[in-house]
Amino acid sequence: MSGRRAAAGGFTLLEVLIAMAITAAVGAMTLGAFHQVDRAQEIARSQGDRYAAARLALTRLARETSMAFLSEHYDKNRLRERPTLFRGREDTLLFSTQAHRRLLRDARESDQSVVEYTLESTPGGGEQALFRREKGRVDEEPERDGRKDIVADHVTGFRVQYWDAKKKDWVREWNTRSVERANELPARVRFELEVKLADGRTERFSTEARVALTRPLDF
Numbered sequence: 001m002s003g004r005r006a007a008a009g010g011f012t013l014l015e016v017l018i019a020m021a022i023t024a025a026v027g028a029m030t031l032g033a034f035h036q037v038d039r040a041q042e043i044a045r046s047q048g049d050r051y052a053a054a055r056l057a058l059t060r061l062a063r064e065t066s067m068a069f070l071s072e073h074y075d076k077n078r079l080r081e082r083p084t085l086f087r088g089r090e091d092t093l094l095f096s097t098q099a100h101r102r103l104l105r106d107a108r109e110s111d112q113s114v115v116e117y118t119l120e121s122t123p124g125g126g127e128q129a130l131f132r133r134e135k136g137r138v139d140e141e142p143e144r145d146g147r148k149d150i151v152a153d154h155v156t157g158f159r160v161q162y163w164d165a166k167k168k169d170w171v172r173e174w175n176t177r178s179v180e181r182a183n184e185l186p187a188r189v190r191f192e193l194e195v196k197l198a199d200g201r202t203e204r205f206s207t208e209a210r211v212a213l214t215r216p217l218d219f
Contacts, residue, residue: 157194
C-alpha cells in the first residue's frame with residue numbers, strides 16, 4: 001500500500017518527457033511568432049523607405065527639370081556650340097538647370113548647374129538604381145566631372161517622355177544640340193519610376209514637370 005501511494009504521488013518518466021515536449025513546442029511557436037512580427041515590421045519599414053525614396057527622387061527630378069534652360073550668353077569666339085543643353089532619351093536625361101542649391105555659405109557657386117539622371121547597376125551588382133550627377137559649373141564638357149549619387153535604389157525601370165508641342169504628342173528623345181531642337185525645350189516632361197518593394201511587388205510611380213523657359217535666354 002505504501003508503494004502504491006508513492007507511485008500515485010509522483011510523475012513517471014513518460015509524463016515528464018511529454019511535458020518537456022509540450023513546453024518545447026510552445027516555446028518554438030512563441031519564438032516563431034516573435035520572428036514573424038519582427039519580419040513584418042522590417043518589411044513595413046523597408047516598404048516605407050522605398051516609397052519615400054521614390055517619391056523624393058521624382059519630386060527632385062521634376063523640380064530641377066522645370067527650371068531647365070538654354071542661354072545664348074557664352075563666348076561664341078571660343079565655343080562652337082552653347083554649353084547649356086537638354087539631351088534626353090527614354091532612360092537618361094542630361095540638362096542645364098537653374099535649380100542648384102548652395103550648401104556652403106559664401107560658396108563661389110551660382111544657381112546654374114548641369115544635372116544628369118541615369119539608370120545604372122549598383123556597385124555591388126545584381127540590382128539597378130537611379131543615379132544623379134551634378135556638375136556645379138556649366139562649361140563645354142557637360143558629360144564630365146561632377147558628383148554622382150544614388151537617389152533611388154531597387155529600381156526596375158525608369159522612363160522619360162517629352163511633349164512635342166508641334167506634333168501634339170509625346171516623344172522618346174529630345175536633343176537641343178540637334179538641328180530640329182536647337183532652340184526649343186519640351187513644354188512638359190513625364191517621368192515613370194518602377195521600384196521593387198520589400199515584399200517582392202513592383203510599384204510604379206509617375207510625375208510630370210512643366211518647363212518654365214522653353215526658349216533660349218537672349219537679353
